[in-house]
Amino acid sequence: MDLEEILDVMGCKTRRDILNLLTQEPRFVSEISKELEIGQKAIIEHLKAMEELGLLKSSFQKIERGRPRKYYDISRKVEIQICIDGNTIKMDIRGDDFSELQELENRFSLGHEDVIDDLENLIDRYDRAKKYAEILLMEAKRRRNIIKLLEGSTEYP
DSSP: OOHHHHHHHHTOHHHHHHHHHHTTOOEEHHHHHHHHTOOHHHHHHHHHHHHHHTSEEEEEEOOSSSSOEEEEEEOSOEEEEEEEOSSOEEEEEEEOHHHHHHHHHHHHHTTOOTTHHHHHHHHHHHHHHHHHHHHHHHHHHHHHHHHHHHHHOSSOO
């Protein structure tokens, strides 16, 4: 999942409102349209964009009378971290990457050969996360060593 695409989706109030509704329960287009007082065609376009991005999933469910309805639900947890300070702006997606890996494995096992780019992107994100974790670990060890030195000393520098 691309950070820019997620930020684009989250920049639209209607899409945030749709996601907020779907946190309560899965819904179909006319329910969302009625609740938000927005036309069904517009809702369908928003849902399509979010489903293509992987934020939503859809499934058909039979109803007592009439044809099955297409329900939309949130597909996975996505967490965005934005850090702005005087020197840098850092943005990153924090989520359940292992579920994404499992999803790619399932697609591949079903015969979908189009997983190569997605796997390469996922590996790049894993590499960045590992490097960041290694930096944090080095900093944590450095601080621990300083504290141990200071605790052993009777004078502070």
